[in-house]
Amino acid sequence: MKLTAVAALAIILPMPVAAQDIAAEVGKQMPSLMKIYDDFHANPELSFMEVRSAGILAAEARGLGFSVAEKVGGTGIVAVMENGPGPVVLVRADMDALPVTEQTGLPGASKVRVTTKEGVETGVMHACGHDTHMTAWVGVARLMAAHKDRWSGTLVMIGQPAEERGAGARMMLEDGLYTRFPKPDYALAFHDAAQFPAGMIGYTPGYALANVDSVDILVKGVGGHGAYPQTTKDPIVLASRIVTALQTLVAREVSPLDSAVVTVGSFHAGAKHNIIPDEARLQLTVRSYTDEVRTHLLDGIARIAKGEAIAAGLPDDKMPEVTVDRNEFTPSTYNTPELTRDMAEFLTGRFGAARVHQLPPVMGGEDFGRFSRDDKDIQSLIFWVGGVPQAEFDAAKKEGRTLPSLHSPFWAPDAHAVVSTATEALTAMAMKLMPKG
Ligand SMILES: [Zn+2]
Numbered sequence: 465m466k467l468t469a470v471a472a473l474a475i476i477l478p479m480p481v482a483a484q485d486i487a488a489e490v491g492k493q494m495p496s497l498m499k500i501y502d503d504f505h506a507n508p509e510l511s512f513m514e515v516r517s518a519g520i521l522a523a524e525a526r527g528l529g530f531s532v533a534e535k536v537g538g539t540g541i542v543a544v545m546e547n548g549p550g551p552v553v554l555v556r557a558d559m560d561a562l563p564v565t566e567q568t569g570l571p572g573a574s575k576v577r578v579t580t581k582e583g584v585e586t587g588v589m590h591a592c593g594h595d596t597h598m599t600a601w602v603g604v605a606r607l608m609a610a611h612k613d614r615w616s617g618t619l620v621m622i623g624q625p626a627e628e629r630g631a632g633a634r635m636m637l638e639d640g641l642y643t644r645f646p647k648p649d650y651a652l653a654f655h656d657a658a659q660f661p662a663g664m665i666g667y668t669p670g671y672a673l674a675n676v677d678s679v680d681i682l683v684k685g686v687g688g689h690g691a692y693p694q695t696t697k698d699p700i701v702l703a704s705r706i707v708t709a710l711q712t713l714v715a716r717e718v719s720p721l722d723s724a725v726v727t728v729g730s731f732h733a734g735a736k737h738n739i740i741p742d743e744a745r746l747q748l749t750v751r752s753y754t755d756e757v758r759t760h761l762l763d764g765i766a767r768i769a770k771g772e773a774i775a776a777g778l779p780d781d782k783m784p785e786v787t788v789d790r791n792e793f794t795p796s797t798y799n800t801p802e803l804t805r806d807m808a809e810f811l812t813g814r815f816g817a818a819r820v821h822q823l824p825p826v827m828g829g830e831d832f833g834r835f836s837r838d839d840k841d842i843q844s845l846i847f848w849v850g851g852v853p854q855a856e857f858d859a860a861k862k863e864g865r866t867l868p869s870l871h872s873p874f875w876a877p878d879a880h881a882v883v884s885t886a887t888e889a890l891t892a893m894a895m896k897l898m899p900k901g
């Protein structure tokens with residue numbers, strides 16, 4: 465309904481009001497925003513520890529006249545600006561960095577080191593680019609606050625913790641994001657992208673990112689001397705069979721027209737050449753789009769692990785233990801198709817067809833999907849903003865070189881291009897969704 469009204473308005477006013485103004489004002493903000501970016505980049509914080517970052521966002525929003533709540537779902541912040549009748553638009557930035565030691569060699573590189581809760585000493589880096597997300601968030605907040613005369617509605621801007629642990633969105637929702645604060649009609653976000661040139665915008669209608677489950681399998685055996693295997697139940701051989709049999713889930717049980725991944729990323733067992741150990745441990749990442757495929761994969765993993773253990777002659781009390789970490793589950797992200805197409809058309813009009821592209825979905829995960837997952841009345845869209853410096857992109861293509869991905873210690877986005885593009889796109893979209901009058 466609202467989209468129809470917006471579309472009708474667009475016919476009367478074919479060019480968004482002061483479209484050029486927004487771009488020019490973003491340009492004026494960029495020197496200040498880049499200082500903020502440099503600060504975020506040099507001071508990354510791990511998931512659940514985003515206290516400093518959240519404080520910067522909260523102070524900025526408060527100074528602009530938002531009413532701000534802190535510690536929502538851990539370190540999360542919610543900044544609300546009510547500006548007359550109209551829809552509620554949520555704009556989200558995630559705040560956490562990763563346990564990665566930066567190796568870009570750039571002058572502004574992170575030198576932060578911490579000891580994690582697990583006791584591992586590590587560097588910390590914004591290797592997923594959430595520093596660009598927070599910086600653009602500040603840009604959007606500034607532009608929306610400076611131009612309240614151009615929109616009518618309620619803007620809810622959130623700084624979300626712990627995206628990398630798949631927990632932050634859930635924690636904010638459980639802490640009353642939609643009951644203590646206005647519930648959105650629209651939810652918007654972007655993510656920087658490490659495979660596209662800087663300033664390119666990518667969108668995917670429908671499923672865009674995958675369900676992500678982390679599964680642990682403890683394979684039990686009966687240990688003994690490596691020279692007398694007949695006296696043992698070898699958990700390494702059993703775990704190997706399980707790994708191989710798991711491949712048939714995707715190859716033979718899921719429809720070729722559905723998407724699924726079962727990857728065993730970790731296999732640990734044993735301590736010495738001539739000892740058959742008591743156990744082996746496997747760690748899996750399991751990905752899908754639909755709930756049906758997800759359930760089939762998780763059930764199938766438990767079935768195969770048990771079935772192989774029975775085949776190996778393990779007694780009932782030594783069946784494998786399969787654990788799905790529900791706290792780290794990231795649900796798939798679904799971009800509302802109508803909103804996505806509408807906004808893609810709008811962005812194409814603003815940035816030109818050369819910069820706006822439809823992209824295929826990926827099996828990566830993002831907990832942004834949670835903000836609309838359980839409520840079909842909320843339309844949502846997360847889009848990509850390319851961050852690879854153009855010269856680097858061209859050189860890599862020419863030389864057939866692979867570019868560093870997100871989470872790489874070498875990921876060095878053209879932050880200026882990402883922040884300016886995202887700030888302009890999100891501001892223009894929020895104003896479009898909350899038209900004046
Ligand atoms: Zn990430």
Ligand SMILES: [Zn+2]
Pocket residue numbers: 592593594627655
């Ligand atoms: Zn990310």
